[in-house]
Amino acid sequence: MKFKEFVTNFVDETKHCIEKYEQYKDLTGEEKKARVDDIILTYCLNTIDSLSLNFVFKWIFKTIVIPNIPHLTQAIFDLIASKVQGITK
Numbered sequence: 876m877k878f879k880e881f882v883t884n885f886v887d888e889t890k891h892c893i894e895k896y897e898q899y900k901d902l903t904g905e906e907k908k909a910r911v912d913d914i915i916l917t918y919c920l921n922t923i924d925s926l927s928l929n930f931v932f933k934w935i936f937k938t939i940v941i942p943n944i945p946h947l948t949q950a951i952f953d954l955i956a957s958k959v960q961g962i963t964k
Contacts, residue, residue: 876925888918889951908952912945919944 876884892914896907919941923933940947 876922877927881922881926884922885915885919885947886951889915889948890955893948893952893955908945908948911948915948916941916944 889911892911896902896910899907902910923936926933926936928936
């Protein structure tokens with residue numbers, strides 16, 4: 876898997892999880908966020924070894940991306956929730 880493919884799949888998987896857990900009325904917002912973060916963390920850990928990067932880049936990726944998954948999923952949620960004038964209709 877190439878890095879660009881991973882990024883696209885990461886965003887798609889995150890959007891899918893957000894849409895899925897937004898439907899659960901019995902969960903608090905924090906519980907929904909925790910479930911999304913957990914699923915995306917598992918996705919990243921399972922997928923990272925299949926990336927066509929050398930071990931140094933994989934290590935950097937694990938060091939930078941994995942600890943920041945909550946921030947990344949929140950950013951994707953914020954983008955879904957916002958409507959940028961002139962870009963989306």
